[in-house]
Amino acid sequence: MWTEEENCLRRRFTFKDFKEAFGFMVEVALxxxxxxxxxxxxxxxNRVEIRLSTHDAGNVVTPKDHELARRIDRIAQGYGL
Known part of the structure; x- marks a missing residue:
């Protein structure tokens, strides 16, 4: 679950191993x-922490961050998270 704190969306993910965590990161990068x-x-x-904020808007949470968070959630679902 994403939390909003310190002007960013934050979520931590735990995978079965490094290979799975890294695969997730590659998918998110794309x-x-x-x-x-x-x-x-x-x-x-096996842990990945992600923080989202929009630098161009002064490092605050914007709809761009929420959209990326939704897309990341879809990727995470593929890993059973």
């Missing part, structure tokens, strides 16, 4: 590039 809206993220082994 969508982010398509939308021209790129996340801040962090990966450690």
């Amino acid at each position: 969508v982010a590039e398509e939308l021209n809206h790129h996340p801040w993220w962090s990966n450690a082994y």
Whole structure:
């Protein structure tokens, strides 16, 4: 579930292993590039943390962030999350 805090949408994902986490990140990267809206993220082994905000709008949450979050959720569903 996404939470909004510190002017960003934030969500943490846990996968079965690093390979699955990295595959997820690749899929998210392709969508982010398509939308021209790129996340801040962090990966450690099987965990991925994503933060979304719109830099051009002053680092606040905008509809662009909500759209990317929805697309990320669809990808995560494919991993059973």
